Amino acid sequence: MSILAVERLDVRHGLLQAVRDVSFSVAKGEIVALVGANGAGKTTLLRALAGAHVPAGGSIRFNDRDVTRVPSHRRSAMGIALVPEGRRLFAQMTVDENLLLARAAGRTGAWTLEAVIAAFPNLEKRRKARAGTLSGGEQQATAIGRALITNPELLLLDEVSLGLSPLAVDRVYASLATLMSSGTTIILVEQDLSRALKVADRVMCMLEGRIVLAGRARDLAREQITDAYFGLSRGRGSAA
Amino acid sequence: MMVWVNQLLQGVLLGGYYALIACGLSFMYGVMRIINLAHGSLAVLAAFALFVLADQYGISPFLGLLIVLPAMAVIGWLLYRGVLGRSLRGGLLLPLLSTFGLSIVIDNLLFQTFGADTRSLAPYIGSLSYDSWSITDDIFVGRLAALTFAAAVVILGGLQVFMSRTSLGRAIRAVAEDADTVGLVGIDANRVNAIASAIAMVAVGIAGAFLAMRATFDPYAGPPQLIFAFEAAVIGGAGSLWGTLLGGIVLGLAQSIGAQIIPQGFLIAGHVAFLVVLLARLYRGGFRLGRRPAA
Numbered sequence: 001m002s003i004l005a006v007e008r009l010d011v012r013h014g015l016l017q018a019v020r021d022v023s024f025s026v027a028k029g030e031i032v033a034l035v036g037a038n039g040a041g042k043t044t045l046l047r048a049l050a051g052a053h054v055p056a057g058g059s060i061r062f063n064d065r066d067v068t069r070v071p072s073h074r075r076s077a078m079g080i081a082l083v084p085e086g087r088r089l090f091a092q093m094t095v096d097e098n099l100l101l102a103r104a105a106g107r108t109g110a111w112t113l114e115a116v117i118a119a120f121p122n123l124e125k126r127r128k129a130r131a132g133t134l135s136g137g138e139q140q141a142t143a144i145g146r147a148l149i150t151n152p153e154l155l156l157l158d159e160v161s162l163g164l165s166p167l168a169v170d171r172v173y174a175s176l177a178t179l180m181s182s183g184t185t186i187i188l189v190e191q192d193l194s195r196a197l198k199v200a201d202r203v204m205c206m207l208e209g210r211i212v213l214a215g216r217a218r219d220l221a222r223e224q225i226t227d228a229y230f231g232l233s234r235g236r237g238s239a240a
Numbered sequence: 241m242m243v244w245v246n247q248l249l250q251g252v253l254l255g256g257y258y259a260l261i262a263c264g265l266s267f268m269y270g271v272m273r274i275i276n277l278a279h280g281s282l283a284v285l286a287a288f289a290l291f292v293l294a295d296q297y298g299i300s301p302f303l304g305l306l307i308v309l310p311a312m313a314v315i316g317w318l319l320y321r322g323v324l325g326r327s328l329r330g331g332l333l334l335p336l337l338s339t340f341g342l343s344i345v346i347d348n349l350l351f352q353t354f355g356a357d358t359r360s361l362a363p364y365i366g367s368l369s370y371d372s373w374s375i376t377d378d379i380f381v382g383r384l385a386a387l388t389f390a391a392a393v394v395i396l397g398g399l400q401v402f403m404s405r406t407s408l409g410r411a412i413r414a415v416a417e418d419a420d421t422v423g424l425v426g427i428d429a430n431r432v433n434a435i436a437s438a439i440a441m442v443a444v445g446i447a448g449a450f451l452a453m454r455a456t457f458d459p460y461a462g463p464p465q466l467i468f469a470f471e472a473a474v475i476g477g478a479g480s481l482w483g484t485l486l487g488g489i490v491l492g493l494a495q496s497i498g499a500q501i502i503p504q505g506f507l508i509a510g511h512v513a514f515l516v517v518l519l520a521r522l523y524r525g526g527f528r529l530g531r532r533p534a535a
Contacts, residue, residue, distance in 0.1 A: 084424060092417055
């Protein structure tokens with residue numbers, strides 16, 4: 001059964017059409033990697049799924065409910081969480097406060113404040129520190145933790161490795177590994193293709209607002225994806 | 241010598257009153273970046289409501305607050321839903337214009353209803369309006385002034401605790417920092433702002449009560465109160481709650497000291513203190529009305 005079904009989605013920034021006629025579905029427990037060049041529409045697509053950006057056309061169904069017009073705060077109560085690009089932490093508030101805020105979604109489950117701190121041990125010493133003073137890796141851990149406290153069924157991760165040292169990226173992915181094996185459905189945007197292929201069940205490649213290639217990670221050759229990434233395979237790889 | 245001690249003491253107490261009237265203004269600016277130009281008029285509206293309850297129904301102003309404050313909260317909620325929330329979407333200037341218009345509407349409706357008579361709640365609070373404690377033979381502390389100062393400390397302190405300790409307070413701070421992101425963690429920014437606006441109006445209602453008890457008011461008494469509130473809020477760094485108390489005290493002290501130097505110096509000294517602080521901030525380059533979140 002699919003947890004998420006997107007039909008003919010169009011999303012605009014004013015005159016710019018960032019997402020064009022995108023359709024796909026995601027099965028429960030699946031991990032989907034969304035790849036594509038800068039400006040391909042990945043972030044806009046994730047923001048539309050989270051309700052942070054109202055689509056111009058098409059529909060989004062989550063657990064068989066039409067959520068296309070549902071505002072973001074109600075979507076997080078339904079179980080969709082986004083770790084936004086640039087983390088978007090509340091810089092003046094402490095790590096604990098940032099995490100506690102996400103209780104507003106009203107969803108209880110395995111992810112409590114203590115569980116998040118246990119999953120990201122690098123936060124333990126910084127709990128009373130303002131989020132604005134954290135290192136990049138600590139900020140990313142806080143942003144992921146904040147999304148987890150809503151106990152999401154569908155977790156959207158936008159460029160979690162952006163701006164982090166390779167060591168910090170390893171640490172973030174190590175903490176995500178438990179999450180990934182726990183059955184949470186995940187859509188992640190990742191620039192590092194080999195990492196994306198390693199963790200994902202399925203890969204979708206976006207180019208100029210469309211999905212130009214989609215398939216199971218193990219069936220796709222690296223060249224196929226890079227061709228789609230740079231738009232060299234137009235006409236060959238069609239949207240799934 | 242005793243004269244100066246007395247002036248300093250009275251100045252601090254007067255500062256409590258200014259902090260009290262600045263509280264709602266500063267809170268609303270801190271949370272929504274709205275400078276509510278109808279602030280003074282809304283305080284006078286609350287004062288008239290208390291006056292009607294006392295005059296027509298014989299309800300003491302302190303009991304009257306139990307009726308007026310919930311009503312002010314409802315007004316605050318409606319104000320956000322009807323005016324502030326909508327105008328906020330149109331940029332920073334629009335809330336200024338809409339609240340300015342609102343103040344004109346409120347002032348003139350009050351004038352039409354109550355006429356130009358000057359009123360006070362002092363006759364309805366027994367001897368509280370003139371009772372005092374004598375500290376020495378020369379220094380007396382008015383009970384109402386002390387009560388006003390205590391109310392300012394309790395309200396500003398209470399708001400501070402509320403903002404840092406409760407989940408609603410955290411949500412209000414989060415909305416103040418980044419209203420676009422709070423939805424992602426399940427917070428409805430509009431609902432939180434409407435509640436914050438209701439809280440601000442409760443503070444305005446309390447300010448209106450003290451305004452009406454300690455002095456007189458008429459339908460056009462709002463705008464001058466707005467000026468004092470604005471000065472106190474800016475001196476203290478608008479949006480900061482303890483800063484507002486400090487700002488009120490600086491303004492009150494400046495006015496008292498000014499009046500001691502020249503009898504007409506009361507208002508001038510207050511305005512000078514305000515301008516000095518404002519220019520000092522401009523000069524330092526750190527001209528920030530309150531604490532903008534770091535990017």
